[in-house]
Amino acid sequence: MTFTGRDIGVKLGRSTILHGVDFSAQAGQLTAIVGPNGSGKSTLLRALCGEVARSGRVAINRRDVDHLKGWELAGMRAVLPQAATLAFPFTVIEVIRLGLTAGASAGRDRLPLRALDAVGLAGYGGRFYQELSGGEQQRVQLARVLTQVWEPVAHGAPRWLLLDEPVSSLDIGHQLMVMQLLRAYAARGGGVIAVMHDLNLTAMYADAVTMVHRGRIAATGAPAEVLTDATLSRAYGCTLRVNCAPQQGGTWLLPHAATL
Amino acid sequence: MTLARCDDIATADPPDRAAAARRLSLWLGLALLATMTASLATGAAGASLWAALGDLAQGRPLSRMDETILWSIRLPRTLMGALVGAALATSGAVMQGLFRNPLADPGLVGVSAGAGLGAISAIVLGGALPAGAMALAGAHLVPLAAFAGSWATTLLLYRVSTRGGRTSVATMLLAGIALAALAMALSGLMIHAADDQQLRDLTFWQLGSLAGATWGKLLASAPIILLALMGAPFLARGLNALALGEAAAGHLGVPVQRVKNLAVLSVAAATGAAVAVSGGIGFVGIVVPHLLRLASGPDHRMLLPNAALLGASLLLGADMISRTIIAPAELPIGIVTAILGAPVFLWILLRRRMVVDL
Numbered sequence: 029m030t031f032t033g034r035d036i037g038v039k040l041g042r043s044t045i046l047h048g049v050d051f052s053a054q055a056g057q058l059t060a061i062v063g064p065n066g067s068g069k070s071t072l073l074r075a076l077c078g079e080v081a082r083s084g085r086v087a088i089n090r091r092d093v094d095h096l097k098g099w100e101l102a103g104m105r106a107v108l109p110q111a112a113t114l115a116f117p118f119t120v121i122e123v124i125r126l127g128l129t130a131g132a133s134a135g136r137d138r139l140p141l142r143a144l145d146a147v148g149l150a151g152y153g154g155r156f157y158q159e160l161s162g163g164e165q166q167r168v169q170l171a172r173v174l175t176q177v178w179e180p181v182a183h184g185a186p187r188w189l190l191l192d193e194p195v196s197s198l199d200i201g202h203q204l205m206v207m208q209l210l211r212a213y214a215a216r217g218g219g220v221i222a223v224m225h226d227l228n229l230t231a232m233y234a235d236a237v238t239m240v241h242r243g244r245i246a247a248t249g250a251p252a253e254v255l256t257d258a259t260l261s262r263a264y265g266c267t268l269r270v271n272c273a274p275q276q277g278g279t280w281l282l283p284h285a286a287t288l
Numbered sequence: 289m290t291l292a293r294c295d296d297i298a299t300a301d302p303p304d305r306a307a308a309a310r311r312l313s314l315w316l317g318l319a320l321l322a323t324m325t326a327s328l329a330t331g332a333a334g335a336s337l338w339a340a341l342g343d344l345a346q347g348r349p350l351s352r353m354d355e356t357i358l359w360s361i362r363l364p365r366t367l368m369g370a371l372v373g374a375a376l377a378t379s380g381a382v383m384q385g386l387f388r389n390p391l392a393d394p395g396l397v398g399v400s401a402g403a404g405l406g407a408i409s410a411i412v413l414g415g416a417l418p419a420g421a422m423a424l425a426g427a428h429l430v431p432l433a434a435f436a437g438s439w440a441t442t443l444l445l446y447r448v449s450t451r452g453g454r455t456s457v458a459t460m461l462l463a464g465i466a467l468a469a470l471a472m473a474l475s476g477l478m479i480h481a482a483d484d485q486q487l488r489d490l491t492f493w494q495l496g497s498l499a500g501a502t503w504g505k506l507l508a509s510a511p512i513i514l515l516a517l518m519g520a521p522f523l524a525r526g527l528n529a530l531a532l533g534e535a536a537a538g539h540l541g542v543p544v545q546r547v548k549n550l551a552v553l554s555v556a557a558a559t560g561a562a563v564a565v566s567g568g569i570g571f572v573g574i575v576v577p578h579l580l581r582l583a584s585g586p587d588h589r590m591l592l593p594n595a596a597l598l599g600a601s602l603l604l605g606a607d608m609i610s611r612t613i614i615a616p617a618e619l620p621i622g623i624v625t626a627i628l629g630a631p632v633f634l635w636i637l638l639r640r641r642m643v644v645d646l
Contacts, residue, residue: 123532
């Protein structure tokens with residue numbers, strides 16, 4: 029089963045953000061969308077989840093999303109926004125329970141607490157969302173999204189997580205924890221599509237990478253095929269070399285060396 | 289030891305504010321019954337509810353005086369006060385949920401100002417109408433015009449802020465501020481054209497009052513307000529999800545556009561009907577939902593019915609103050625709600641600055 033976009037075009041005002049790109053993600057895999065600032069990577073994700081007006085076709089498990097009702101889509105995929113503010117003083121557990129609004133997981137009262145535990149925030153249920161740090165808020169939103177599509181496979185079809193920079197506000201320990209959580213979701217049959225800023229974490233955890241550059245797909249494939257000196261240097265506008273330790277010594281740190 | 293304590297916290301369920309809200313609604317229901325009884329029993333004239341009930345229980349007919357005061361004056365006024373209070377508080381809560389802003393209120397986005405313009409136009413220009421039209425509208429002219437004003441403002445507001453079937457909350461708020469300013473300016477223009485008697489009518493109406501309550505007005509406004517109140521529970525889940533933003537609510541499967549349409553419709557209906565019969569009564573729509581969010585959280589499933597109950601009680605309480613404090617004269621109820629409501633509102637802002645994200 030796949031999540032595909034065919035000939036996706038997005039215009040904001042008079043400028044074209046995406047020039048008819050093709051995208052495909054496999055269930056059971058973690059697919060990362062990378063690219064420099066303003067490349068259109070977030071716009072691609074927003075086009076895939078229906079947040080911006082677009083041309084072209086988007087299909088989830090071979091069903092055209094334009095022909096699916098809102099509540100049907102909500103049972104097939106959940107979307108994590110990049111930043112979420114909240115107007116009213118909801119507690120953490122109340123925010124996560126909003127994930128039960130979608131029909132598929134409804135009525136499962138213990139799910140929000142398990143989701144809270146899964147993102148490492150057990151015991152935070154009664155706290156006010158607005159009093160948490162940015163990184164904690166991001167994990168609460170992830171727990172809400174997980175609650176919406178808790179089982180990676182439902183009725184024989186994979187479900188999907190669409191995440192816009194899910195680890196951007198997190199410290200390195202929680203980045204690793206969340207990435208492993210997403211890997212586990214994919215390993216159990218679900219599909220994960222994440223816009224990623226951190227190329228090291230992408231290299232460590234992604235099964236497939238799509239690189240966006242100036243509104244077009246610059247490369248797509250396994251991390252080793254996409255994250256090459258030539259492709260990276262061209263897209264990011266500076267000379268980059270993979271697998272290269274600093275020549276002049278000093279302190280450097282890679283997430284690869286961490287153990288949880 | 290520290291570790292054990294952490295484990296305790298981790299496994300303990302967070303406090304359930306939904307249960308607290310359900311208990312609260314029981315108390316609010318009892319409070320409403322009490323204030324309604326008190327409202328029937330108090331007034332400038334010396335009619336006793338208890339004596340009248342005693343007469344009725346023993347099968348004696350009521351005195352002409354008691355019947356007029358209790359049946360024709362206090363009962364419609366009490367019922368109308370409860371309805372208007374419920375309408376204003378629920379409209380406020382719905383509008384705040386729709387705009388994701390705890391300061392949003394029909395008063396803020398120009399819906400009340402539009403209703404006011406309609407009423408003021410009717411008071412000032414009513415005499416210039418042809419005799420036939422006057423006879424047709426009669427005593428209903430002012431309420432009808434207020435009602436038309438709130439509908440027109442809401443429709444205009446909606447037209448300005450909706451593009452391609454999507455409503456931008458920011459545009460709607462800004463457009464509402466502009467519309468309120470315009471309606472108030474036009475109302476000011478009308479006031480300059482008014483004569484002395486009209487001016488007194490206007491002032492009383494502008495500040496809001498339940499003094500004009502009659503069975504006729506009650507029967508005209510009650511169905512609209514009740515319909516709007518009954519629609520509110522269907523909005524609750526949608527408004528909860530909307531707190532995350534329109535896009536996120538859509539991803540949760542909420543039919544966002546339908547929720548917004550229904551919210552706008554119910555607010556316009558309830559506010560229009562309320563303003564039409566009682567004038568501009570401020571602060572109920574902002575203070576009541578705020579107090580309830582403090583007490584039992586922002587979940588709209590309990591917030592909306594509780595707001596109706598508390599709004600009804602509070603408005604009846606304010607009305608009792610307004611008609612007894614300078615008896616036999618009467619203070620416009622809008623003055624009472626503003627004097628009681630504005631400081632409470634400021635206090636809420638000071639206390640909750642950190643939590644309420646303005």
